[in-house]
Amino acid sequence: MVAARHRAPATALVRLGETRLAHADAGALAGVRREAWRRFLETGIPTTRVEDWKYARIDALLARPFAAPGPAEPAAGTLAAAFAGGPRARRLILANGRVLAGPSHVGGLPPGMRVLSLAEAIARFPERVAEVLAEVPDPGPFTDLNTALAEDGAWIELEEGVRPEVPLQLLFVAVGEPSAVMAHPRVVVRLGAGARLHLIESHLAEGAGHVLTNLVLQVRLDEGAELVHEKLQAAEGGHALLARTSVRLATGARLRDRVATVGGDFVRNELDVRLEGEGGEALMAGLYLPRDREQVDTLVRVHHHAPRCHSDQFYKGVVEDRARAAFAGRITVHPGAQDTDAYQQNRNLLLSDEAEVDAKPELEIFADEVRCSHGATVGGLDEAALFYLRTRGIGRAAAEALLTYAFAGEVVTRFDDPELAAQLRRAILARVPGGGMLDPEGLVA
């Protein structure tokens, strides 16, 4: 039996999980994994009748006959194209969920900063890993699945006041295999009081196939800590990504979260932010450009638990061909979270007769000393703006490309890392109809 409006997971998936659990860890970690697995089986796979999955069609995705991933070795050239964070950036590279020690570079870190593969963390301090894996709030079936089956990933810890100068990049590569595979990488980020980290997360693919990456990134920011998290998802070629990011912020902590999705058959980004201490700040922005039959599903949950916090969501979408994009954002102001400032914007450009955009911007407010607002728009390109450009001698196709690019640009400018921003610009131009007519160099201000 599974929960109402859920479906039992496919036999292949269950068998794979049982096998993996049978000869996994011992001790507390084994207990945490079994508990998460039990919850996953009890809950099942959500159908579109589950409110949070209303616009996500994942049935076919999860019904595939998954096999255990084999060793994957992406080509050096594939990886280099996605390098970001400058020449001195540290980098952890994972292929189909497993850390590749060779091309990764996490040496020479400042004192008080620790970056390990999750496998190594499990080998060195399994009890602590067990404790941390169990602390994700409102896990949901896929986080439970990840907790049960995660073998590798990253363990990132910064002690009080540690502020490395260079970014850390996590590079996830989906390497196509003959059969469908599922990977469950887990990333743990813990920043001590006043620490600061610039984390770049890149997703790309090598070869077509069906790699389903079920990633969970869990973050804890102590007092006054600051995380800049920039994510570029460009895994084209039949692959899918379920990415859950869960962030808890203590007093005065700050989060800047940016995400751009420019590839992936099915991409689901869940962001769960909890402002638990006074004066916390969470600034979130996202851009999605699905085309062909791609689907991007964004779910943002911001919880204001403490007074005087500020949150801002700014998400934009450009949807072409037969693609679908959904945005569901919710601001919850809990009782006692007075003096809350919370904003949410979702703007969508619908460029095809066969595409679809769904938006569900929600407010849930239980305190009265608040300033909350949200806005959502869906529409095509502005005819007046197009006309203006055409009167200046720009052809219709180029004018459309320019306006679409400018629409997306508002999110691009919020990215800090210049290399990542440049990769994103190229990806946008490759996706925008007529983007080839525009000169990327000429457009960079």
Added chain:
Amino acid sequence: MSDAVETVRELTERDYEWGFVTPVEEETVPPGLDEDVIRLISRKKEEPAWLTEWRLEAFRRWRRMEEPRWARVHYPPIDYQAISYFAAPKQKERPKSLDDIDPEIRRTYEKLGIPIREQEILAGVAVDYVFDSVSVATTFKKKLEELGIIFCSISEAVRDHPELVRRYLGSVVPPGDNFYAALNSAVFSDGSFVYVPPGVRCPMELSTYFRINAAGTGQFERTLIIADRGSYVSYLEGCTAPMRDENQLHAAVVELIALDEAEIKYSTVQNWYPGDREGRGGIYNFVTKRGLCKGVRSKISWTQVETGSAITWKYPSCVLQGDESVGEFYSVALTNNFQQADTGTKMIHIGRHTRSRIVSKGIAAGRSQNTYRGLVRILRGAEGARNHTQCDSLLIGDRCGAHTVPYIEVKNPSARVEHEATTSKLSEAQLFYCRARGIPLEDAVALVVNGFCREVMDELPMEFAVEARKLLGISLEGSVG
């Protein structure tokens, strides 16, 4: 919290003025619901066989359906077998003239401030009075008949205009639409019926006044309004109920049909008994209202002022089927004490160049929960569709909740959909400004709240606007706190 808040709380604790019970002899069927009860209701109303069968079919569907759980309202399980599905003031037959109405019933409407007599004499509004489950009086029938307008109770319409009823009943809200609509289809007792012939502009507001009186009953009325080509009608609906410790169920269905270039304006001032300050008693208002803009350039406009009911579950909607048709929804929902409201609208754009506008103002005070839930859906073929939604919430006190749950689904690139929403607190600065000018706090709160709701209030017909403004003030008494 400040003094101002304390004062508003005092102000909002005024009592429900319409909570009296009328001592008329009522005829009720015993509680419980099965096919026999439905046959009994149908027989009492001397209905044709097709309608009895229609009810039974709805009942069979209802039995297989689940009560909806997705709304943000909480209440103990309802025992549908403990409700009496038919209550009517005892009378041998429908009064032939207004003089024949039971004086007690007449007094009830006088106490409610809408004397049946006076309405007739003062001209202006034609009213259908629904007392518990049945229509007791309809005024101005003759004058309307001259224009070919049919305005009567739905039971009369079934008897006198079966072809219209049979054609349109359930055409907008099918019997299996949802749990409460199915229940209503099975047991509806009465309600109003309006048909406006082609090209006729109805010269007066048509109105129904609903009154629940008997204890242990539910009210399940059904309203059907058809505006034929190029016609116009404005319809008002008001409701009250006595104060009781028990919760009473009100599950109505309203269907509107606008043919080519017709316009229907439907206004509601809903003031069912909201329960007492501790949240005891009150009406459960589970209502399905939907309008079909069937013809080209037709228009349906919903305006609602919701101040009553312990629970409101209501989404007056427009299906914009005709090209260039227009749907509008203007709403004020005010909750106080332990009231819960989950209300909003659906705008379904099917035709080309269809337009819709939503203005929703939610006011939450006390420990109430106030939710706007809305859907704007643009289908593939709705070329050039437009929607603008504005949804504002005002919080009075820190123990209430205000929520906004809009759904936007767009499948046509030439459509333009905009949604904006804000939530804020009743401004201390504005209250202070008013008070500094010698305006008493009670009036200041009413002033600010009325200002907040103005866009919606302006849409109400004049007869209703005055009542609605007063209601807002009264419902808020005791809320600043």
